[in-house]
Amino acid sequence: MGRIISTVSGKGGVGKTMFVANLGIALAKAGFRICLVDADIAMANLSLLLGLQSSPITLHDVLLGESTLQDAIYEGPENVSLIPSGLSLESYRRVDSEKLADAIEPLADRYDYIVLDGPPGISKDVMACLAASKECIFITQPTSPAIADLFKVKTIAQRLGVKALGIVVNFTRNEKGEISSTEIMKMLELPVLGEIPYDENVRKTFLQKNVRPVMLRVPSCEAAKAIRKIAERISGTKIPTKEKAKIPIFPRKSGTIKKGFIEKILSFLGFRRE
Numbered sequence: 137m138g139r140i141i142s143t144v145s146g147k148g149g150v151g152k153t154m155f156v157a158n159l160g161i162a163l164a165k166a167g168f169r170i171c172l173v174d175a176d177i178a179m180a181n182l183s184l185l186l187g188l189q190s191s192p193i194t195l196h197d198v199l200l201g202e203s204t205l206q207d208a209i210y211e212g213p214e215n216v217s218l219i220p221s222g223l224s225l226e227s228y229r230r231v232d233s234e235k236l237a238d239a240i241e242p243l244a245d246r247y248d249y250i251v252l253d254g255p256p257g258i259s260k261d262v263m264a265c266l267a268a269s270k271e272c273i274f275i276t277q278p279t280s281p282a283i284a285d286l287f288k289v290k291t292i293a294q295r296l297g298v299k300a301l302g303i304v305v306n307f308t309r310n311e312k313g314e315i316s317s318t319e320i321m322k323m324l325e326l327p328v329l330g331e332i333p334y335d336e337n338v339r340k341t342f343l344q345k346n347v348r349p350v351m352l353r354v355p356s357c358e359a360a361k362a363i364r365k366i367a368e369r370i371s372g373t374k375i376p377t378k379e380k381a382k383i384p385i386f387p388r389k390s391g392t393i394k395k396g397f398i399e400k401i402l403s404f405l406g407f408r409r410e
Contacts, residue, residue, distance in 0.1 A: 138244040141251050141301070141370075142175065142269035144293070145276060146285025148256040151306040152275045154338060154349070155363065156253040157185045161351040162367035164214040166375050168248040171209070171217040173240055175265040176255040177231055180221030186212040187347060188220055196222035198239050199231045205239060213352055217247070233261045237268035249371075258288050266298050273329065273370075274303045278314040283323060290324060302329040304366060309334045330366040335359035 143159075145152050153176075160172045174182035174195065183189045188210050197203035198219075205219070212218045219240070222228065243250045254265035266272060272293050276282045286303075293300055303324060305317055308331045317328040337350050337357040344353070350360045355377065364375045 138169075138171075138247045139249050139271060140240070140244060140269045141249065142254050142265050142272045142298070143251065143275055144254040144262060144265065144272060144289050145256045145274065145282070146258075146287070146289050147277075147282045148179075150256070150275050150277050150282055151332070151338070152256070153182050153185060153253050154341070155275055155304060155306065155332070156251055157182060157349045158351040158360065158363045159367055159370075160216045160249075160251055161214050161349055162364050162375050163249055163371060164216045165351075166367070166371060166373045168371065168373075169217075169246065170215075171219065171243050171247040171250045172212075173219045173243075173250060173252045174221040175236060175252040175261075175268070177221045177233055177261060178228055178255060180223060182253045183218065183220035185341070185347060185349060186216070186218055188212055188218055189223070191218075191220045194220045194222040194227075195236075195239070196224065196227040196231050199233070199235050200227065205242060213348070233264035234267075236264045240268055257285070258292055262289065263292060263296070266293050266296050269298055271299045271301050273301050274324070274326070275306055276303060276320070277307050278305050278316070278320070280315060283315060283320060286324065290326070300326055301370065302327040304329050305331045307334045308332065329369055330362055332362040332366075333358050 143152055143156050156172060160170045164170045174180045183191060191210050193203045193207045195208055198205050198208050208219050210218050252265050252269055255261045274286055276286050303320060303326050305320060305328055317331055321328050335358050337354045338359050350357055367375050
């Protein structure tokens with residue numbers, strides 16, 4: 137039976153989606169069967185990071201009962217499976233996130249790890265994401281506003297009976313005023329799974345012509361090393377560090393029209409470029 141783990145945060149912009157994409161690749165490198173689910177059904181962007189933003193069938197369609205779960209599964213890098221959420225505002229308005237748990241439950245029989253990239257905050261969608269998982273990871277930055285908001289998310293997870301694996305502290309710079317991991321552990325009464333240092337390689341991810349997570353693009357960078365250690369702590373397995381000689385092209389389902397990156401996003405949002 138696979139482990140269903142949600143990743144959530146109090147605030148947006150703390151690097152949660154970046155972490156999920158790279159964690160999935162790290163675990164897959166160790167031989168685990170991985171499925172990532174973009175459970176941020178309102179502001180989905182995990183598919184953009186994995187090069188699958190043109191996926192015609194998404195989690196929206198599954199939750200609306202218009203497609204099967206199998207039809208919404210796509211193969212990404214390192215054989216990581218992905219269930220993307222739609223970018224369409226129209227479909228989002230009709231989606232009932234409370235159906236998420238029932239929708240993804242069958243995945244536990246097929247994968248070793250099902251990692252949900254949840255929305256930030258304490259909305260109904262966040263509660264649905266947590267309720268669909270057995271375990272959760274909290275993502276934060278070492279700042280007081282981010283940690284204060286995380287208190288609320290932790291409380292919701294506790295009430296739903298979701299086991300907290302710990303906290304990932306992202307974008308650390310060792311600057312004066314940052315809240316240390318020791319202090320974060322004391323305040324939230326949870327272990328810190330690891331710290332991910334601020335890394336220019338992560339910032340440049342979306343500046344590349346071909347968007348790829350750092351675990352594939354620059355696996356030797358400091359952020360990738362930190363995520364690999366976190367993956368090892370979660371799985372109890374050593375993650376290979378050797379980079380492959382050739383990085384495979386992300387496979388796409390047949391029938392997908394190839395467009396430029398910006399054109400793909402605009403078309404999903406219902407805009408056209410003249």
